[in-house]
Amino acid sequence: MTATGRRPDCHTAVVDHLVLQSFVHVAMRTYELCTPSRPLSCFAVLVGEITEEVALIREIVPGRSVRATDPAVATEFRSGVVPRFGTAYENEHRGFWADPRELLRIHREADERGWDIIGSIHMHPDWHRIGPLGERGLRLSQEPTPMDVYMFANTRWPVNMICYLERSGHGFQYAVAAWAPPSAPDATTCPDMDFRFWSAS
Numbered sequence: 001m002t003a004t005g006r007r008p009d010c011h012t013a014v015v016d017h018l019v020l021q022s023f024v025h026v027a028m029r030t031y032e033l034c035t036p037s038r039p040l041s042c043f044a045v046l047v048g049e050i051t052e053e054v055a056l057i058r059e060i061v062p063g064r065s066v067r068a069t070d071p072a073v074a075t076e077f078r079s080g081v082v083p084r085f086g087t088a089y090e091n092e093h094r095g096f097w098a099d100p101r102e103l104l105r106i107h108r109e110a111d112e113r114g115w116d117i118i119g120s121i122h123m124h125p126d127w128h129r130i131g132p133l134g135e136r137g138l139r140l141s142q143e144p145t146p147m148d149v150y151m152f153a154n155t156r157w158p159v160n161m162i163c164y165l166e167r168s169g170h171g172f173q174y175a176v177a178a179w180a181p182p183s184a185p186d187a188t189t190c191p192d193m194d195f196r197f198w199s200a201s
Contacts, residue, residue: 009053009158009180010050010053010054010055010158010159010180010193011053011054011180011193011194012053012054012055012193012194012195012196013054013055013057013119013159013161013178013193013194013195013196014054014055014056014057014196014197014198015056015057015060015195015196015197015198016057016197016198016199017197017199019057019058019059019060020060020176020197022060023042023044023060023062023121023163024163024165024174026042026044026062027042027123027163027165027174028165028172030042030123031123031125031165031167031172034125034130035130036130036131036132036133037091037093037132038093039091039093039094039125039127039131040093041065041067041093041095041096041122041123042122042123043062043063043065043096043098043120043121043122043123044060044061044062044063044120044121044122045060045061045062045063045098045103045106045117045119045120046059046060046117046118046119046120046121046157046159046161047059047060047061047106047110047115047116047117047118048115048116048118049114049115049116049118050116050118050158055118055119055158055159055193056198057118057119057159058113058115059110059115060121061106063096063098063099063102063103063106063120064098064099064102065096065097065098065099066097066098066099066100067092067093067094067095067096067097068092068093070097073097074092076097077089077090077095078090081095081147081150084150085146085147085150088135089147095147095151096122096151098120103117117157118157118158118159119157119158119159119160119161120155120157120159120160120161121160121161121162121163121176122161122162122163123162123163123164123165124140124141124142124145124162124163124164124165125140125165125166126140126164126165126166126167127139127140128140129166129167140164141164141175142162142163142164142175142176142177143162143177144160144162144179144189144190146188148160148162148179148190149182149187149188149189149190152179152181152182152190153181153182153185153187155181156181157181158180158181159178159179159180159193160178160179160180160181160190161176161177161178161179161195162176162177162179163175163176164176176195177192177195178192178193178194178195179191179192179193180192180193
């Protein structure tokens with residue numbers, strides 16, 4: 001995944017609560033299908049505009065992954081991702097790589113409305129509960145993993161959101177955070193962004 005063109009820096013991400021809920025509902029359905037051997041990804045593209053250092057997210061558009069179908073992506077994971085982040089990423093269900101053709105379509109449709117692709121959002125499940133026994137000590141959250149930082153550095157999108165989702169006796173709970181891309185290609189962390197809800201009324 002690569003971003004094209006230079007976009008203005010922003011420090012705040014703003015989204016309508018109902019727009020975010022559309023992603024959360026898809027994430028919950030995906031979560032239900034996850035198994036220890038099939039950690040399915042839930043990814044979407046953020047469409048909107050950036051003005052005065054504020055990213056206004058107008059739509060969240062589901063994305064399709066080519067992680068398991070594109071030979072070039074498979075090679076990237078074998079040669080670059082697995083040696084760097086571990087053998088868990090040999091699993092074709094680990095990691096998300098957005099279909100470039102779909103990104104182009106989303107960009108064209110957004111451009112017709114005066115918007116742009118400004119970022120992405122993806123789900124982190126409570127892997128310490130539903131993952132393989134050997135990975136139950138790995139606690140995900142709305143914080144970026146090293147693999148996330150790597151991907152955010154590659155896309156260079158201004159807004160990178162993570163939705164942490166867990167299920168308990170009280171149903172689903174979730175937390176969302178927004179992150180700017182890392183400041184340098186070899187950085188190990190991402191600057192956090194203010195994340196706010198907005199309402200047109």
